[in-house]
Amino acid sequence: MDATTRGRLRAMALGLLGSAPAADRSVRAAERALASYGPGPRARRGPGPVPDPGPPPEAVLARICLDRLRAREARRPDPWDPWADAPDAAPGLTPAERLVLVLHDLHGVPYETLAPVLDRAPAAVRQIGARARARVRGAEEMPVPDPVRLRAALDAVLTAARAGDTAALLALLDPAAVLRADRSAVRGGVRPAHGAPAVARVLAARAAAARPILVDGAPALVADADPDALYVFTAPAGPITSIDVLADPPHLARHALTT
Template sequence: MDDKVETEDRWLADRFEEDRPRLVAVAHRMLGSTAEAEDAVQEAWLRLAATESSEIQNLSGWLTTVVGRVCLDQLRSRKAKREQPIPEAAAELPAPPAPTDPEEAALLADSVGVALLVVLETLDPAERLAFVLHDMFGVPFDQIAGIVDRSPVAARQLASRARRRVRGTPEPPSREIAAQRHLAEAFTAAAREGDFEALVALLDPDITLRTHSDDVCLTIRGAANIAGRAIAFSSVAETGQLVRVGDRIGAIGATAAAPPSVMVFTVEDGRITALDAYTDPELIRGLGLALLDV
């Protein structure tokens, strides 16, 4: 290999390494898995190595496009197979660059957590790509359009639909929602701390817990039974993040050993009267989850 080619290869490798953290962040928001994100970025490197780099005018943009297409293919394959990865804790994720739009920056100012990753799983692959690339990484719609094989206007519509689903219907928080949120926060805090008495105090004596998995629905009754079960699964509460589930509040939790789960709270007269726990990915996708305002 002559010196010129070796120098060009070294420059290309250095440039790729400069972009790697951003590419991994993009792929992780798309796929929800660090391992799959690393694989997508590695695939981009292999394609770059097989391409005449002198013909690439914007290397960062080219790499983002390749990673986006690899992730889109993976999401479509996953949807066909009905697979869902286990979202990882927010502390383990590389932070995305600040969005260029102030409105999006305000929405996502607290970085990405398990809740957002689970909500993103409810989007169609093209919607997820458009939302992640534009709202979280500031990629222009002209570039996104080329990835999803649609017009820039259609790409903008994809992101808009995704944004509405992620945020839910914008409306002032009602006193009822505020009360539900207060009780849900108290419940998850007591579960994390293993405080049995605090949990029982939050629960109606005749509370019902229903667990939904595939076509199976198991029922547990009684405040003491449910408080004990909540403490037994306190590791899930460690990552618990609150979301809107229609006109109710839910908590999303996940650990390395357990898939994502959603607990939906029913509140009456200042007590939690029912809990519905969902672990099946298809059931979770149908809940209409939306992030709470932060």
């Protein structure tokens, strides 16, 4: 890898991870992965066809950073609070949203390059980018949720969870869906999850013992087994993209709950 490519990848990793040591580790990991493809001092040797050139360096780095962003999100003691009172609260980008916003918007990586990393079609990656931009601009510019449609989605979640139908839960979730849990929710057994299959497994195990509730007038779920745990869903323009499980008293105290 030449110095120009290395510098470009480091700038991308730094924008994604926000830490110089983490960026350097990610670039070194990308170099090791790229060395197994195509011509080079550490390329595969032997007769036969020309070695596979492999994916673009940006795609290799993107996959490494995405895994690290997801691991970091899972370890966070405090999730993004969608109702934070502070006006300068950082927008709650999912790892996929952050990846698209930083790599496409700031570094010009094409949607087509990011699509295999996120296991999405380029058009779907474009939608992820639009959602991320809306979060950064401010909640007032986010698509207004449709309470009727959201309530129908939550009823479908309850039906599928009570039937143990993981396939039906998967159909309700965005492939890049994320489930976040605050400290009290984690102590109650809820674990953060990334990607539709992992989120569906959490819902299958937890949402069966839940019932509908309104949180500040918006449809949500409350767990009957732990009445202080709220499951708040975000579905701005179709499938469910995120679920925040809130159980910390300071979080709960902010909101009006009605049945």
